[in-house]
Amino acid sequence: MNHLIETVGLTKHYGKHVALKDVSIHVRQGEIYGLIGKNGAGKSTLFKTMMGLAPSYNGEIKLYGKSSVSELDDARQRIGFMMGAHFFPYLTAKENLEYFRKMKGITDTKEVDRVLKLVDMEKIKKPFKSFSMGMKQRVSIANALLGSPDVIILDEPINGLDPQGIADFRRLVQKLNKEQKITFIVSSHILGELELMATRFGFIHDGVLIEELDRETIRNKTEEKVVVKVDDLKKAIYLLEQAYEQIEYTVNGDQELVISGMTNKVDEFAQLFVSNELKLFKLISQEISIQDYYLNLISKGGQKNV
Ligand SMILES: Nc1ncnc2c1ncn2[C@@H]1O[C@H](COP(=O)(O)OP(=O)(O)OP(=O)(O)O)[C@@H](O)[C@H]1O
Ligand SMILES: [Mg+2]
Secondary structure (H helix, E strand, C coil), X not given: CCEEEEEEEEEEEECCEEEEEEECCEEECCCEEEEECCCCCCHHHHHHHHCCCCCCCEEEEEECCECCHHXXXXXXXXXXXXXXXXCCCCCEHHHHHHHHHXXXXXXXXXXXXXXXXXXXXXXXXXXXXXXXXXXXXXXXXXXXXXXXXXXXXXXXXXXXXXXXXXXXXXXXXXXXXXXXXXXXXXXXXXXXXXXXXXXXXXEEEXXXXXXXXXXXXXXXXXXXXXXXXXXXXXXXXXXXXXHCCCCCEEECCCCCEEEECCHHHHHHHHHHHHHCCCCEEEEEEECCCHHHHHHHHHHCCCCCCC
């Protein structure tokens, strides 16, 4: 598997404090990678270390498969990193971004118009200080887009956005991911904020990357469902289809019936099977939410789950 960004056993100390412990993160091309961890978990430290802004670490950083110092410097030019950039309050979005364009040594004078258009801000002429949080966020993303990076790292971009702002932000990231083929790494301390956006998740706790999972795997672990095992699978399916027109189910490798949703019908299912003389070996409902899953992970004290 080719990883665009990878660390191998990355460990970072601040004095005696260990901010990252043996972190091996894997980000593939085309992903929207959600890095989830509470305050102080090590998210910003991981980004800064990857981007060469926090020297002196142990372990290895690989960007585009390369790991020598000069190759890492080159690779970092292709990564847009947004971490609380400070904008001039009395300048417009365009004037602010012109400043950053020149700072970054980008000579194409059309570049600022290009990135403003991508975030749908090209028509706004007001000063930065009058922008809503969502608009400020879009200027930050436009800033990260300068120079056409193929990876963008956003550190806690959702902080302070209202639900509408979160939804707009999600759509923007998904659009840029799809149309501009940009890989994203986005951090948050609230899993729910990234739940609908990220295609893969890494969970970090006390400097330890506990688990990396793709969205489908999390869905399978957290989706509401009822799992049934009986002595006569065909008969059970027949009974259920007769009784519930809308039922959706699959049969797993253990010949168990996995019914989507319907966790409030467990008692009815039991009665239906037993009254039709089926032997019931297993009947469980799973109602774990994605947030429960995350809390459960970190309640184990940050033990790696791999
Ligand atoms: N420059 C620094 N000097 C000393 N300790 C630091 C420094 N930067 C971070 N730390 C410590 O390292 C740990 C990880 O901090 P980091 O900022 O990476 O966490 P975070 O996950 O980004 O948290 P937040 O959600 O608050 O942004 C924390 O315990 C923090 O206090
Ligand atoms: Mg941080």
